[in-house]
Amino acid sequence: MIVAIDGPAASGKGTLAKRLAAHYGLPHLDTGLIYRGVGRIMVDRGFPLDNVEIATTIAENLDLADLDPERLRTKDAGEAASVVAAHGPVRKALIDLQRAFATQAGGAVLDGRDIGTVIAPDAEAKLFITASAEERARRRFRELVGRGEITDTPAGFADVLADILKRDARDSGRAAAPLLVAADAVTIDTTALGIEEAFAAALAVVEARRR
Ligand code: CDP
Numbered sequence: 001m002i003v004a005i006d007g008p009a010a011s012g013k014g015t016l017a018k019r020l021a022a023h024y025g026l027p028h029l030d031t032g033l034i035y036r037g038v039g040r041i042m043v044d045r046g047f048p049l050d051n052v053e054i055a056t057t058i059a060e061n062l063d064l065a066d067l068d069p070e071r072l073r074t075k076d077a078g079e080a081a082s083v084v085a086a087h088g089p090v091r092k093a094l095i096d097l098q099r100a101f102a103t104q105a106g107g108a109v110l111d112g113r114d115i116g117t118v119i120a121p122d123a124e125a126k127l128f129i130t131a132s133a134e135e136r137a138r139r140r141f142r143e144l145v146g147r148g149e150i151t152d153t154p155a156g157f158a159d160v161l162a163d164i165l166k167r168d169a170r171d172s173g174r175a176a177a178p179l180l181v182a183a184d185a186v187t188i189d190t191t192a193l194g195i196e197e198a199f200a201a202a203l204a205v206v207e208a209r210r211r
């Protein structure tokens with residue numbers, strides 16, 4: 001069984017993907033980490049993010065085993081990820097490793113922006129996880145304050161909300177694999193749902209789609 005989970009930044013898709021993977025004993029791939037990995041290397045080496053050729057070479061040589069979530073979950077890596085992820089050749093270079101993960105024997109859970117539309121269009125279960133921009137900003141804000149990346153002030157929150165809106169516009173507005181709800185996906189709006197409630201809703205959808 002392939003479970004495809006897509007949605008905008010901080011909608012809770014990663015949390016659900018992890019929970020579903022644990023529930024079914026399936027491997028999980030957070031595909032955002034792949035784009036964050038490319039963005040991180042570009043930033044660390046001082047390459048301009050609009051250099052498609054360099055970003056594509058980095059993508060072609062990326063190794064899943066090298067992706068360290070701790071270093072990649074930062075604000076600047078997310079921002080850089082969304083810039084390099086808009087380059088068609090970068091996305092193309094990353095398709096095979098994602099499809100190989102999705103189609104491994106026994107199945108897999110993947111989360112990202114284009115899993116149900118591009119990476120695994122034949123997935124048995126497709127979820128589109130969303131929440132209001134304000135709620136997503138609140139969630140991301142709590143994480144960043146907790147890690148000491150930003151200050152717990154109204155200006156800090158305004159900054160995170162602006163980032164979320166900018167990322168939404170970039171991810172939805174790009175020509176290459178924009179964030180779209182797959183025709184056969186079930187949308188779950190988690191704005192008013194806690195993690196347990198969101199998990200119960202997601203599990204019900206996957207159970208209904210299971211062969
Ligand atoms: O956790 P968050 O939703 O903030 O971001 P992420 O899932 O780690 O993804 C970071 C960026 O990578 C996104 O803003 C997208 O631009 C890009 N991405 C993508 O284009 N396609 C994917 N399948 C996953 C991520």
Ligand code: CDP
Pocket residue numbers: 007008009010011012013014015016139140143190193194195198
């Ligand atoms: O993967 P994505 O960026 O979509 O989001 P996430 O990393 O799963 O969730 C972002 C934050 O929101 C995490 O700190 C979750 O614990 C929190 N969250 C929440 O408060 N309520 C939910 N229903 C889902 C996630």
